[in-house]
Amino acid sequence: MIDRPSLAAYGSNYGVFPTECNSKFLGLFKEIERSVTRQKGLGKVSPSAIDLSWKTYGAVRAMIYNQKLFIIEEKLDGKGYHSTRALAILHQLNRAVTTSLFLLPNIEFSFAVDDIADVSHAHHTIWAFSRLAIDDEIWLMPDFGYWSWPLELVGEYDQIRAAMRENEVEWDKKISKALWRGALKTNKQVRGALMRATRGKEWADVEEVTWKNMTDVTGGSAAAALPIAEHCAYKFLIHTEGHGYSGRGKYLLNCASIVIMHKAQWIEPHHHLLVRAGPHQNFVEVERDFSDLEEKVEELLQHPQRAEAIMNNSMAVFRDGYLTPTAQVCYWRQLFLEWAGVSSPPDPWEVVDGKNSLRGTPFETFV
Known part of the structure; x- marks a missing residue:
């Protein structure tokens, strides 16, 4: 529980x-x-x-x-x-x-x-x-x-954290897919590679969201957009950089899920706390072209105890610690x-x- x-x-x-x-x-x-x-x-x-x-x-x-x-x-x-x-x-x-x-x-x-x-x-x-x-x-x-972040899909930080905790579900009841929502145009190389790597895959729930302006998504992609707190329903959450860093990373790390992140170029204050391997592993790192994404997701699905351990490490370090x-x-x-x-x-x-x-x-x- x-x-x-x-x-x-x-x-x-x-x-x-x-x-x-x-x-x-x-x-x-x-x-x-x-x-x-x-x-x-x-x-x-x-x-x-x-x-x-x-x-x-x-x-x-x-x-x-x-x-x-x-x-x-x-x-x-x-x-x-x-x-x-x-x-x-x-x-x-x-x-x-x-x-x-x-x-x-x-x-x-x-x-x-x-x-x-x-x-x-x-x-x-x-x-x-x-x-x-x-x-x-x-x-x-x-x-x-x-x-x-004054968007309908995001909001005030304490409010987001409270909503995530109140609606969090047990690990084995989460959707066993890798989720991503975002704007393709902010980094077509990296995000385009993600779209190609996940197209037609049963383990992926990846969709582009296009924005009318800084606060509203367009009608065609509005249905695909998810409030940030609802990301926590998924076991695996993919994080990508934009044209610079992407501010969504800290929100994803507040979920009782596993964050999958490509090799990063942009450094944030908490990045040195990310552990990619070993008993204290707290996220999963993949190549920038996502060529090994399917392999790593399948491995997590086949080894649920290891996956749950990574999730628990992430919660202890980020949600309940350094991102408070x-x-x-x-x-x-x-x-x-x-x-x-x-x-x-x-x-x-x-x-x-x-x-x-x-x-x-x-x-x-x-x-």
Whole structure:
């Protein structure tokens, strides 16, 4: 029987100290540690390094000062997804600040909200959702979905997690197929290969979903679209990258299912926690062309005990551990602390009409 403890039982506790975070989520901060090590070899991050003049849109410059969040500069389109993503990140930042039981350092930083933070890979220092291996100057942060993805098929993160738990079924009652839904055009090479590898296969439930705009699917594919929580009805969930990273991965890892992922190019903060083999295996990796997908699905179907063990490992590591809201707020605060150690402290004041004034717009006013 799938156990359904309340989310309060270490799902959404924001009043945690760094010692608790380090104890409960050992290894969570590997990406932050990588960035710190690199930066120490270069010297402190200067104010000019977080300048946004190179970025046309999709970024925000912000400051935390005296336990308050300020927006220094925003480059958002005002009507598209950049604004909703930026607000989701700012809400996460503000929650991490206002619920902290200890004093946070004063810092200034910039973050990007598009899928690919630095399309030219010109080595700008910025916080972002994901990076390629060559983007070693990028600091990784939790993405917007940990607050909310404002789509009818997705929604607010805690709400999704609650729906998944309440409707979760026992492993042997799940549909014994590999499920995927998504837009083909965002990565025709990888997703097209998936479509070809699964066409006509009894073990696969793979369909394209086409979008009319950023929030609505077209009439022809609306029936194929599945709310993210309903993915959990399947034993196997296929995760693919888009034109950059794909934000659906964390949702799939919240299901009591097995995530099957092709060899990834884009790195997210939790990717180092994925174990591809051995007694602690918690996902299944396949080639980028899915040439071995059928073989690996058939193997899982033929060895149900091994499959269930992979699923249980996944739940323990991701759903009940490193992808909880508590883990995410731990990550944010560790990011603040470590960034403060390798960056120049902010100058919070500026002269306006002959008087000293705090720089930027308070979060409460901005939103």
